[in-house]
Amino acid sequence: MTEVSGPGRLLNEGTKIMPAQSAAPPDGVIKRVLFLYGLYTIVHNLALAAGYYLLPEGFMRGSPQVVLAGAVATGSFWSEFGLTLLTNVVLTAGLAVLLNLTQVKGTPTGYVMPVSLGIVTGLVLGTNSFAANDLKQYNAWEGTALGLSIGGVETFAYMLVIAATAGIAVQHYRSWWRWSGEWAPTKIKSLREIRLSRAEIGCLVGGLALLVLGAYRETVLAMGG
16 A cells, blocks of 8 residues: 655655655744844855955956946936846845755755855955945944945845745755766755745745835935935
């Protein structure tokens, strides 16, 4: 007889049902947010110190992230606000959601974004590599407030989006390395089976709202407000 009474039980003498069918991380969404934001903060601070002490000023000005930020400037408030919002919501937050559609060894792939964001933002800040601003024109008090009300808001919003969608994976990989021999994906569920809890929906909506706020504050600063 076929036995399907629980995760990991045998089916037809050999086929094993994947454990954690829903692919949802075991902890709650708030714990995920705190973990991701803490991870980002540690990486960001280390990268900032490395950039300030080890790299020349302006080192990151030719990077794709800084070039893209400079290209957003259009001269019109609403067009610049729209492009900033497009970059933050569609490109960055959208990438986080797409990454979370897969997981590796039970870890949502979107969890790599706090590390990459921490490295980039830390190096840009540590080397004074902003496209349109010179950090030397701000004192520590003013600069900290501006940073938290723009970049800080946007970063926290990304962590909310990543945490909210951490359980949407439809494919599972057994290794991070393509050449490991265990890289082939296993289907967990279909896109139609993706569900978010109320807490995750609230987290996602909150993240998107903060991205709108951050884009508005960034545009106001760029316009000299």
